[in-house]
Every structure is written in C-alpha cells, then in structure tokens.
Amino acid sequence: MKKKLVVLTGAGISAESGIKTFRDSNGLWENHRVEDVASPEGFARDPQLVLDFYNLRRRQLKEVEPNDAHKILADLERDFDVNIITQNVDDLHERAGSTKVLHLHGELLKARPVNSDGNSIPWEDDLNLGDLDENGIQLRPHIVWFGEMVPAMEEATIITSTADIFVVIGTSMQVYPAAELIHYVPEGCEVFVIDPNLEHSYTKPENCFKCGGSEGMKKLRDLLLH
Incomplete structure (x- = not known):
C-alpha cells in the first residue's frame, strides 16, 4: 500500500x-x-x-502554466497516495495532473x-x-471570502489526520482556519516545510527548505524517493 x-x-x-x-x-x-x-x-x-x-x-x-512544483506533486502520485489541500483558487494543480485536490477557499473557474x-x-x-x-x-x-465559512475544512482535517507524510508549501500558516490543519497531523507523521520566507517552523530543521516551491520540491522528491 x-x-x-x-x-x-x-x-x-x-x-x-x-x-x-x-x-x-x-x-x-x-x-x-x-x-x-x-x-x-x-x-x-x-x-x-x-x-x-x-x-x-x-x-x-x-x-500562466503550472510550474515544476505542481508537476512534481502530480508525478509523485506514481509512488504515493497524494492528497493536495490548497488555499489557492487557481487550477494549476489540476492542470499539472494531480487527481485529488481539495480547494479550501473555492475555485476561480466556478x-x-x-x-x-x-x-x-x-x-x-x-x-x-x-x-x-x-x-x-x-x-x-x-x-470563500473573509467572514465566510470554509465548507471544505472538515474534509481537510480528516485527510490530514490520515497522513504518513505532511508537506507545507508556500504558506505562512497565518490564515485561519487552514493553519489549524497542523494540529490534525497524526503522531509519528513526518512533516516537511518549503517556504523561501521561512522564519519559524513546527518540524525539525533538516525538514525545512528555505527556498521556492520548485527548488524545494526537487529536493523533497529526491529525499522521498531515495
């Protein structure tokens, strides 16, 4: 499995x-x-x-087109059961080929x-x-505008609670309720963070990549598939 x-x-x-x-x-x-x-x-x-x-x-x-970070996440479906929870309203994950994408804040093309x-x-x-x-x-x-409920949040917490590996890419974890997902990561789950503006984190230093999404995903892919 x-x-x-x-x-x-x-x-x-x-x-x-x-x-x-x-x-x-x-x-x-x-x-x-x-x-x-x-x-x-x-x-x-x-x-x-x-x-x-x-x-x-x-x-x-x-x-615009999907970048390498989007494409690597899609490619990882060959080796992992990948679930993407995104705060973004664009469709770049889907266009890159990811098949399980949950949009917390809605979708621009709807x-x-x-x-x-x-x-x-x-x-x-x-x-x-x-x-x-x-x-x-x-x-x-x-x-989903400011002041409105986030209907997908319940599903997002359930998905997060089943993770073996949890990755955070390009978000400061300052937007709620999305930032609360880190509290649903199960014990023993490996957590990685990719963010060029990384100032503090909730995982061990060697799992933090202070760089852009594409560079970070290349590093993480090599690590995960090693």
Missing part, C-alpha cells in the same frame, strides 16, 4: 507561475482594499467591482448562486450582473 502524502499549498507555490501572492506589502490586493473585493460586505456594496476584479483574475489564470455556498457550476469566462443560475438567482464567484 502506498504511503499517504498530504500536501498543504498556499500562494507561494503559484507565485513562480506568475500568479501574484495574496496581499502586497502595503496591504492592498491588486490596488484594492481586500475588504472591498473579498468580503460579502464588499460584494453587497459594489457587486460590479467585485465581479470585475475576479474577471481579471480569471483572465490572468489563462495566461460560480455559484449568491444565496448558497454549494451548487457551484463551471465558469471560465467573465461573470457579470445579470448572469443567473437555472433558478434565476444572480451568480457570484465560487470563492
């Missing part, structure tokens, strides 16, 4: 592909206050601004009715006011 490799990924793994990390040092997200484009209140205040913001993200996503956190539908083009679901309800991005 293959060992279970559970990987928690954040914005850092997609940064090498050209997708900007979540927030700039000035606290703005693509020159917008995060509260204006990533909260239910912001959507209620100016829905067109929010829709336009995610339309631009969607267009940008079509211009939409859902404003009155539901389920019933998402594929959506690859611009989303505008007047785009309705089959029941005539306005559609919104299938994104």
Whole structure:
C-alpha cells in the first residue's frame, strides 16, 4: 500500500507561475482594499467591482502554466497516495495532473448562486450582473471570502489526520482556519516545510527548505524517493 502524502499549498507555490501572492506589502490586493473585493460586505456594496476584479483574475489564470512544483506533486502520485489541500483558487494543480485536490477557499473557474455556498457550476469566462443560475438567482464567484465559512475544512482535517507524510508549501500558516490543519497531523507523521520566507517552523530543521516551491520540491522528491 502506498504511503499517504498530504500536501498543504498556499500562494507561494503559484507565485513562480506568475500568479501574484495574496496581499502586497502595503496591504492592498491588486490596488484594492481586500475588504472591498473579498468580503460579502464588499460584494453587497459594489457587486460590479467585485465581479470585475475576479474577471481579471480569471483572465490572468489563462495566461500562466503550472510550474515544476505542481508537476512534481502530480508525478509523485506514481509512488504515493497524494492528497493536495490548497488555499489557492487557481487550477494549476489540476492542470499539472494531480487527481485529488481539495480547494479550501473555492475555485476561480466556478460560480455559484449568491444565496448558497454549494451548487457551484463551471465558469471560465467573465461573470457579470445579470448572469443567473437555472433558478434565476444572480451568480457570484465560487470563492470563500473573509467572514465566510470554509465548507471544505472538515474534509481537510480528516485527510490530514490520515497522513504518513505532511508537506507545507508556500504558506505562512497565518490564515485561519487552514493553519489549524497542523494540529490534525497524526503522531509519528513526518512533516516537511518549503517556504523561501521561512522564519519559524513546527518540524525539525533538516525538514525545512528555505527556498521556492520548485527548488524545494526537487529536493523533497529526491529525499522521498531515495
């Protein structure tokens, strides 16, 4: 039976592909206050601004490709039972070939009715006011905004609790509830961390790679397959 490799990924793994990390040092997200484009209140205040913001993200996503870190994770399915839990809303893991990907914060290429956190539908083009679901309800991005519940969190804790190896890539572990997953890692599970901005960690120093996702995944692959 293959060992279970559970990987928690954040914005850092997609940064090498050209997708900007979540927030700039000035606290703005693509020159917008995060509260204006990533909260239910912001959507209620100016829905067109929010829709336009995610339309631009969607267009940008079509211009980038998975990087080596994404591809190595997909390749590791040959040797491990790989489950990816991602905080990212892009589809780069899937495009690289990973088959078991759980999106904690939603998916950019999906939409859902404003009155539901389920019933998402594929959506690859611009989303505008007047785009309705089959029941005539306005559609919104299938994104978990600040202040909203994270429906996939329960499944993520279950997956984490079964890990033989747990890897954290490109996330500062400052975003909750995702950061709580480290507390569900079972005793005896080997934990690895890959992050160029690594300042503190929750595993032994030799399991920490202070580098980008692609470089770190090459090192980790060699270690795991040795």
